[in-house]
Amino acid sequence: MKTDIEISQNSELLPIGKIASKLGLTDQQIEPYGHYKAKVTLPFNSQTDKGKLILVTSINPTAAGEGKTTMAVGLSDALSELNHKTAIALREPSLGPVMGMKGGATGGGYSQVIPMEDINLHFTGDFHALTEAHDTLSALIDNHIHHGNQLNIDPRQITWKRVLDINDRELRHTVIGLGGRTSGVPREDGFDITVASELMAILCLSRDIKDLKQRISKILIGYTYDRKPVTVADLKVEGALTLLLKDAIKPNLVQTIEHTPAYIHGGPFANIAHGCNSIIATNAGLNTADYTVTESGFGSDLGGEKFMDIVTPRLGKNPDVVVVVATIRALKLNGGANKDDLSTEDLAALAKGAPNLGRHIQAMSRYGKPVIVAINDFTSDTDAEIAQLRKYVADNFNIPAITCYEWAQGGKGATELAQAVVKAADNTDQFHPLYQDDESIEAKINKIVTEIYGGDGIELSNKAQKQLKQIVKHGWDKLPVCMAKTQYSLTDDASIHGAPEHFKIHIREFQVKLGAGFIVALTGNVLTMPGLPSHPAALDMDVKDNGEITGLF
Incomplete structure (x- = not known):
C-alpha cells in the first residue's frame, strides 16, 4: 500500500496557471511560487453571498482517526466531478505537529492537496x-x-x-x-x-x-x-x-490530486485559538467558485463553534450546510473499546460511543442550518456496524448519514455526499448565533458549555475572577469568547470520552486579544507551547541525495 507522500509524488500536477484559470483568475491576479504554487493578489470582490459555503467539522479527534481534511478534499473533488465550480479553503500546516505527533494537514490517500511536501514544510513562507x-x-x-x-x-x-x-x-x-x-x-x-x-x-x-x-x-x-x-x-x-506581513496576507493557491483549486492560508490551532483558515481565502473561494468547502479545526465543540461565533460575523457569510465527519473506529473508542481491537466488530461499544456523534450533531444543528453526517469508511467497518450507526442518526436526528470512500477512491468515493450537500445547500433556513455581543463574558461561556459541550456550567478560578473584573472595567466584555480547551473531550479533561453529562468547565485564566477581537478563556491544562512526543515524526523523515523526501506520512 502506498503512503500518502508516495501517492502525492506519483500524482500529475497541472501548472498553477491552469488551476487559476478554473476559477477565472487572470495571470495578473496570481504570483507564482515555482510551477505549482501561487499567491493570489488582493483585493477580492466583497460580495460574499455569491457562492455556497460548506463547513466540514467532526466528532472529537481520537487515536483512531477521523479524516476530516481527507473528507473535505474528497467532497470538493466530488463536487467538481458533478460539474460544479468548486474551491476548497484550508489551513496551512504548522511545523509543530508535522515534526511532532499529529502529522500534516493536507488530507490523505487519494484525497490530498498537493504538492504535499511543500505545503507541509515551508510552503510560501x-x-x-x-x-x-x-x-x-x-x-x-x-x-x-x-x-x-x-x-x-x-x-x-x-x-x-x-x-x-x-x-x-x-x-x-x-x-x-x-x-x-x-x-x-x-x-x-x-x-x-x-x-x-x-x-x-x-x-x-x-x-x-x-x-x-x-x-x-x-x-x-x-x-x-x-x-x-x-x-x-x-x-x-x-x-x-x-x-x-504584506505578502503573507495573500492567500495561497494549489490543487488537489484531481485538480480542484485549493486556497490554503493561515493556520491558528483550534484548541488554543479559533482554528480556521483566513476569511480572505474563504472569501476568495466564495467569489471565484459556486461551492466553497472549508474546514474548522478539531471537533465541532472547538473549531466548529468558533467558525460560527467568531468567523462568520467577520466573513459576512454563514455556512449553507454543515458536514460532521465520524468514523466507526473512533466512536467505538469513545464507547470504551480497546484501541488495539478497533478492527473487530463491536456493536456494543459503537452503541455506547455513538452519543458523542449525537452531541456534535446537536451542537451544529442549534445554529439552524442543515447538518449531514459523513461516515469515513475503513476496511474493517462491518455492514452491521454501518447499519447500526445510520439507524442511530436517522432515529435520533432524522438527517442523512452517508458512508464515504474518498481515501481510497478520491472524489468518486464522496459522490453521494456531494449530491446530498448540493440538495441541502438550497435552503432558506435562518442562521441562529449562539450569543449576542452585549451578553456578559460569563453568559457567553455558559452558553458554549451548556449548548455545545452539553455541560452544566462553569467555574472561575480566583485569577480568572480578578481578570474578568478588569475586562469589564476596560469595556472588553462585549467581545466574543475563544475557548482554549482540550480537543480530545467535550469536557476540559482529555481522559473523559463519549458524551459525558453533569460536568463543569473550569476557567483558569483569561487572555485579552484586542487585535483579534476576542477574549481567550483558558481551561484545564491546555498549553500554548506543546512538547514533542517520545517518538517525534521527525525521526522517520529523510531526504535522498536527489532531493526526494521520504517518511513525511
Whole structure:
C-alpha cells in the first residue's frame, strides 16, 4: 500500500496557471511560487453571498482517526466531478505537529492537496513571516524599556511572549536579559507556538491590509506600573509589523490530486485559538467558485463553534450546510473499546460511543442550518456496524448519514455526499448565533458549555475572577469568547470520552486579544507551547541525495 507522500509524488500536477484559470483568475491576479504554487493578489470582490459555503467539522479527534481534511478534499473533488465550480479553503500546516505527533494537514490517500511536501514544510513562507513579525514586536518592546521606557511599561506585566513554529517545551518559561546592562533588562518571558500568536489570528480575521494594520495597532502588549493598558499603537510600530506581513496576507493557491483549486492560508490551532483558515481565502473561494468547502479545526465543540461565533460575523457569510465527519473506529473508542481491537466488530461499544456523534450533531444543528453526517469508511467497518450507526442518526436526528470512500477512491468515493450537500445547500433556513455581543463574558461561556459541550456550567478560578473584573472595567466584555480547551473531550479533561453529562468547565485564566477581537478563556491544562512526543515524526523523515523526501506520512 502506498503512503500518502508516495501517492502525492506519483500524482500529475497541472501548472498553477491552469488551476487559476478554473476559477477565472487572470495571470495578473496570481504570483507564482515555482510551477505549482501561487499567491493570489488582493483585493477580492466583497460580495460574499455569491457562492455556497460548506463547513466540514467532526466528532472529537481520537487515536483512531477521523479524516476530516481527507473528507473535505474528497467532497470538493466530488463536487467538481458533478460539474460544479468548486474551491476548497484550508489551513496551512504548522511545523509543530508535522515534526511532532499529529502529522500534516493536507488530507490523505487519494484525497490530498498537493504538492504535499511543500505545503507541509515551508510552503510560501507565511508562518516564517508571522514568526518574524511577532518576535520583532517582542524585540521592540524590550528595546523600548532598555532605552528609557517612556511609556512606563511594567516588565512584570508584559503579556506579549515570543513564538517559534515548533514544539519546544523547554521554552515555555524563560528568563531573558541576562548578561549585564548592555543585554537589556532581565525579566521572565516565554514562548508560544506560532499558531497560537495573536498575529496568526489577526491575519486570519483581517479583510485586507488596512484592516490588518488597524488590528495590529490594537494588540495589547502589557500594562504600565499604574495598570493602564499598553498597545502596539502606543509603540507606534503597527506599520513596520504590517510591512512584514504584506505578502503573507495573500492567500495561497494549489490543487488537489484531481485538480480542484485549493486556497490554503493561515493556520491558528483550534484548541488554543479559533482554528480556521483566513476569511480572505474563504472569501476568495466564495467569489471565484459556486461551492466553497472549508474546514474548522478539531471537533465541532472547538473549531466548529468558533467558525460560527467568531468567523462568520467577520466573513459576512454563514455556512449553507454543515458536514460532521465520524468514523466507526473512533466512536467505538469513545464507547470504551480497546484501541488495539478497533478492527473487530463491536456493536456494543459503537452503541455506547455513538452519543458523542449525537452531541456534535446537536451542537451544529442549534445554529439552524442543515447538518449531514459523513461516515469515513475503513476496511474493517462491518455492514452491521454501518447499519447500526445510520439507524442511530436517522432515529435520533432524522438527517442523512452517508458512508464515504474518498481515501481510497478520491472524489468518486464522496459522490453521494456531494449530491446530498448540493440538495441541502438550497435552503432558506435562518442562521441562529449562539450569543449576542452585549451578553456578559460569563453568559457567553455558559452558553458554549451548556449548548455545545452539553455541560452544566462553569467555574472561575480566583485569577480568572480578578481578570474578568478588569475586562469589564476596560469595556472588553462585549467581545466574543475563544475557548482554549482540550480537543480530545467535550469536557476540559482529555481522559473523559463519549458524551459525558453533569460536568463543569473550569476557567483558569483569561487572555485579552484586542487585535483579534476576542477574549481567550483558558481551561484545564491546555498549553500554548506543546512538547514533542517520545517518538517525534521527525525521526522517520529523510531526504535522498536527489532531493526526494521520504517518511513525511
